[in-house]
Amino acid sequence: MTHVLEARNLVRDYQIPGSLLKKGKTVHAVKGVSFSVDQGKTLAIVGESGCGKSTLARIVTMIDPATSGDMLIDGVKVDIAKERLTPEMRQKVQIVFQNPYGTLNPRKKIGEILTEPLIINTKMKADERQAKAMAMLKKVGLEEKHYGRYPHMFSGGQRQRVAIARALMLNPRLLVLDEPVSALDLSVQAQVLNLLADLQDEFQLTYVFISHDLSVVRYIADDVMVMYYGEAVEYGSREEVFSDPKHSYTRTLFAATPRADVESIKARLARKNAA
Amino acid sequence: MSLFEVENLVVEFQTAAGPFRAVDGVSMKVNAGEVLAIVGESGSGKSVSMLAAMGLLPWTAKVTADKLQFNGVDLLGLSASDRRTIVGKDIAMIFQEPVASLNPCFTVGFQIEEVLRIHLGLDKKARRARAIELFDLVGIPNPAERLSHFPHQMSGGQCQRVMIAIALSCNPKLLIADEPTTALDVTIQKQILDLLMRLQAEHGMGLIIITHNMGVVAETADRVIVQYKGRKIEEADVLSLFEAPKSEYTRALLSALPDNATGDRLPTIAEFLSDDQIFAGAVR
Numbered sequence: 001m002t003h004v005l006e007a008r009n010l011v012r013d014y015q016i017p018g019s020l021l022k023k024g025k026t027v028h029a030v031k032g033v034s035f036s037v038d039q040g041k042t043l044a045i046v047g048e049s050g051c052g053k054s055t056l057a058r059i060v061t062m063i064d065p066a067t068s069g070d071m072l073i074d075g076v077k078v079d080i081a082k083e084r085l086t087p088e089m090r091q092k093v094q095i096v097f098q099n100p101y102g103t104l105n106p107r108k109k110i111g112e113i114l115t116e117p118l119i120i121n122t123k124m125k126a127d128e129r130q131a132k133a134m135a136m137l138k139k140v141g142l143e144e145k146h147y148g149r150y151p152h153m154f155s156g157g158q159r160q161r162v163a164i165a166r167a168l169m170l171n172p173r174l175l176v177l178d179e180p181v182s183a184l185d186l187s188v189q190a191q192v193l194n195l196l197a198d199l200q201d202e203f204q205l206t207y208v209f210i211s212h213d214l215s216v217v218r219y220i221a222d223d224v225m226v227m228y229y230g231e232a233v234e235y236g237s238r239e240e241v242f243s244d245p246k247h248s249y250t251r252t253l254f255a256a257t258p259r260a261d262v263e264s265i266k267a268r269l270a271r272k273n274a275a
Numbered sequence: 276m277s278l279f280e281v282e283n284l285v286v287e288f289q290t291a292a293g294p295f296r297a298v299d300g301v302s303m304k305v306n307a308g309e310v311l312a313i314v315g316e317s318g319s320g321k322s323v324s325m326l327a328a329m330g331l332l333p334w335t336a337k338v339t340a341d342k343l344q345f346n347g348v349d350l351l352g353l354s355a356s357d358r359r360t361i362v363g364k365d366i367a368m369i370f371q372e373p374v375a376s377l378n379p380c381f382t383v384g385f386q387i388e389e390v391l392r393i394h395l396g397l398d399k400k401a402r403r404a405r406a407i408e409l410f411d412l413v414g415i416p417n418p419a420e421r422l423s424h425f426p427h428q429m430s431g432g433q434c435q436r437v438m439i440a441i442a443l444s445c446n447p448k449l450l451i452a453d454e455p456t457t458a459l460d461v462t463i464q465k466q467i468l469d470l471l472m473r474l475q476a477e478h479g480m481g482l483i484i485i486t487h488n489m490g491v492v493a494e495t496a497d498r499v500i501v502q503y504k505g506r507k508i509e510e511a512d513v514l515s516l517f518e519a520p521k522s523e524y525t526r527a528l529l530s531a532l533p534d535n536a537t538g539d540r541l542p543t544i545a546e547f548l549s550d551d552q553i554f555a556g557a558v559r
Contacts, residue, residue, distance in 0.1 A: 048460035049431070156317070185316040185487055190531040190541035197540070212460055215490075219533035219541070256465035258490025260532055262518050265493050269514065275476070 002075035003036040004173055004206040005060065010034070010069035012055050029055040031230040032069065037223070039173070040200065042207040044221035044238075046214065046253065052230040053210050057178050060208055061095045074173065087121045094167035098179035100159035104151040110137075110162055111147040117169045132169065139202075140165040141195060157188035161195065168199065176208045181216060193220060214257045218242055226250050277304040278481045279328075279366075279449050282342035286320070286327045286505075289335050297323045297336075299505040305449065305481040310472075312484045312496035312513070314528075320505035321485045325451050329368055330358050346448060364394040367442035371454040373434035377426040383437045384422030387444060394445045409440040413470060432463035436470070443474060449481040456491065468494060489532055493517060501525050503553055524553045 009032045018024030030052045037043045047053045058064040059071065065081035072078070073092055078085075094117075097103045104113055114133040118124050124132070134144050140161040151159060160180060167175055177196070181189040193216065199205060211217050217224060217238075224241040226234040226249065233247040245251050286298040298320040305311050313321045327338045328350065343350045345366060350358060370376040378386060387409065388402040397405060403422070410418030413436040426434055435455065442450060452471060456464035472495060475482045484495055492499055492513065499516045501509040501524065509522045520526045529535060530542045 048462055186489070186528060187316060187531050187543055190533075190543045193533070194540050194543065214461070215533040252462060256462045258464075258468075258488070258494045260489045260493040260517065260529075260534060262514070265514055265517055268494065272476075 003072070004039050004074060005208070006036040006070075006072040006075075007060070008034050008070040008072075010056070010059060010071060011067045012052070012059060012064070013067045028230055030059070030066075033225075033227070033230075033232045035223075035225055035232070035235060037174070037206050037208065039206050040204045041222045042200070042209050042220055043223045043225060044209045044211060044217040045225050045227060046211060046217055047227035048212060050229075051227040053227050054178060056227070057095065057176050057208070057210055060174075061093050061176050062089070063095075091121055091170040092172055093174045093176065094170060094172040095176040095178060096160070096163050096167050096180050099183050100156055100163050101183075103163055104159055106151055109148050109150055110154075113151070113162065114147075114166055114169055117166065121170055133165075136165045136169060139168070139199070141191075155188075156184055157191060160184060160192055164192075164195065164199070168203070171203070172205070174206045174208065176210070178210045179212070180209075182211070182213065189216070196220070214253065226253065276347060277344075278307045278309075278346060279303075279305040279483075280342055280344045281324075281328065281340060284324055284327060284338070284340040284343065286323050286332070287337045289337070294337075297505050298327065301500075301502070301505070301507050303500060303507075303510075305483060307448065307481050308475075308479045310475060310482045310484065310495055310497045312486060312492045312499045313502060314486060314489065314492055314499060315502035316487060318504065319502040321502050322453050323505075324502075325368070325453060325483065325485060329362050329366060329451070330355070331362075331368075360394075363390065364445040365447055366449045366451065367445070367447040368451040368453065369435070369438050369442050369455050371457055373431055373438050373458065374426060376438060377434055379426055382423050382425055383429070383434075384424075387422075387437070387441050390441055390444045405444070406440075409444055410437075412443070412474070413437075413440045414466075415440070431459055432467065435459065435463075435467055439467075439470065439474075443478075446478060447480060449483070450475070451483045451485070453485045454487070455484065457486070457488070464491075471495070489529065501528070504550070506554060508553060522553075523555075 010030055011032050012030040014027045014029055016025040016027060033056065035043060045053045045056065059066050062078060062080050062085055065079065070077055078089060111133055114136060115129040118129045118132065134147060137144060137146055142158065142161055154162065181192050184192060200207060209220055221238050224236065224238050225232050226247065228249045234241055234245060234250045241250065245254060282302045284298055284301045285296065287294045287296050301324050303311065315321045326332050328343060332338065340351060345361065377383065384406055387406045391397045391402045391405055406422055407418045410421060415421050415433060415436050455471065456467050459467060468491065486492060496513045498512050500507055503524055508524050509520065516525065520529060527542065533541060
């Protein structure tokens with residue numbers, strides 16, 4: 001069986017142009033990363049800001065080309081630096097961004113936002129597009145009456161539902177989720193995570209889930225990749241990574257995550273009273 | 276006597292659709308050397324109640340309270356200029372977005388020295404010495420050099436350290452931290468929380484941490500207030516809140532943590548609690 005997504009030794013460099021008195025510089029954002037994800041599975045990419053995880057997301061979503069290395073989607077090699085992307089390929093991968101307040105055009109109605117990908121990538125008729133958008137609204141837990149509303153009329157959690165609906169309009173195989181719940185409240189975060197799990201079951205979706213919140217990753221991921229300064233320092237199944245972290249950075253990351261269980265609170269209060 | 280005492284605080288905003296009550300009868304007390312955490316979702320009025328106490332709300336807000344006292348002084352009875360001698364000096368606040376709360380047009384050194392000049396009236400040399408001392412205290416490397424940097428030249432974590440240094444510059448008795456680590460990475464979050472807790476213990480400050488992160492509460496607080504839609508739902512010491520939450524809402528909030536997920540699905544609050552049920556157990 002071929003993997004939905006396979007990456008071999010992906011590298012991405014950014015050139016910073018020099019000036020008269022300053023030499024140009026090369027920033028190595030991603031330094032040779034390999035991974036694969038199977039259908040219906042979730043790969044979580046963890047790391048702090050500047051570690052290259054969003055650059056990787058842009059490569060996987062075919063927004064930016066990789067400097068070197070191969071990326072295969074459904075066994076087909078993709079290189080947008082050399083050839084134009086076909087609409088069929090574009091439909092296979094979609095992305096949901098972090099901030100639902102910034103990613104929806106405030107001047108467009110929800111219906112227009114949802115049907116736009118269909119206008120660009122398919123030859124569907126207007127009434128088919130509308131029917132599909134209506135159906136998708138219900139799938140993500142919104143209602144048909146929301147079709148004619150503007151983004152500012154929705155809460156953060158609802159907007160993230162709209163963003164997820166838009167990403168699903170083209171029936172993608174792979175969904176890249178770039179910190180989809182970091183901007184949301186705890187109870188809304190739970191709703192969106194549940195929605196993602198339901199949609200994965202229904203459409204056999206494959207997720208690449210980017211996050212810095214380890215408790216969310218532990219809940220949703222099948223495989224985990226930890227990135228640090230552009231390198232994948234740890235890659236394995238969720239159980240392996242969480243029970244036996246090999247790299248010192250992974251251990252630092254675990255130690256830094258606040259614990260909300262009674263034992264840790266007791267230990268902290270005991271330390272405080274002793275001091 | 277408590278350091279900071281609020282009784283029955285009500286904040287209303289005048290909107291086109293009539294008055295909107297953002298905070299509805301909240302009371303709290305903070306003693307010197309105590310860490311109080313206020314937890315709630317967005318719209319629970321946790322930030323607004325603190326901004327009201329600081330006098331930082333716009334004129335459209337109507338603030339009333341039976342008691343709003345700091346260190347024995349009634350804050351509501353003070354004129355704006357008298358209040359400013361306390362706010363920023365004895366009560367200091369750290370905001371959520373460190374990069375946005377610093378002025379991009381001035382160096383961080385200018386911004387910290389401004390506080391020292393206005394509140395303490397130090398001369399130029401003493402200001403600079405104190406600024407370097409403060410940067411050193413909050414763990415900014417090369418403090419003397421860093422003073423001449425602009426906010427955009429520093430990372431989010433470093434900017435938050437500058438904000439903490441500014442807040443601490445006049446040795447405040449009460450520090451209010453509004454979501455101090457929400458915009459930061461977990462490793463940086465840990466450093467900032469450790470820093471806040473160390474400084475709080477060293478200076479014996481009262482500290483109010485506003486957050487929606489239960490992990491942050493568990494790692495820092497002595498006492499916790501849970502708020503929902505402007506009302507106080509529960510108040511308890513940190514251990515009893517996590518061990519045996521009294522209200523349904525707190526229980527729901529705790530079970531929505533991915534850490535505590537038992538089955539395949541996370542329980543959500545809207546699925547099994549209505550507003551009436553949440554408010555049934557509310558305390559004043």
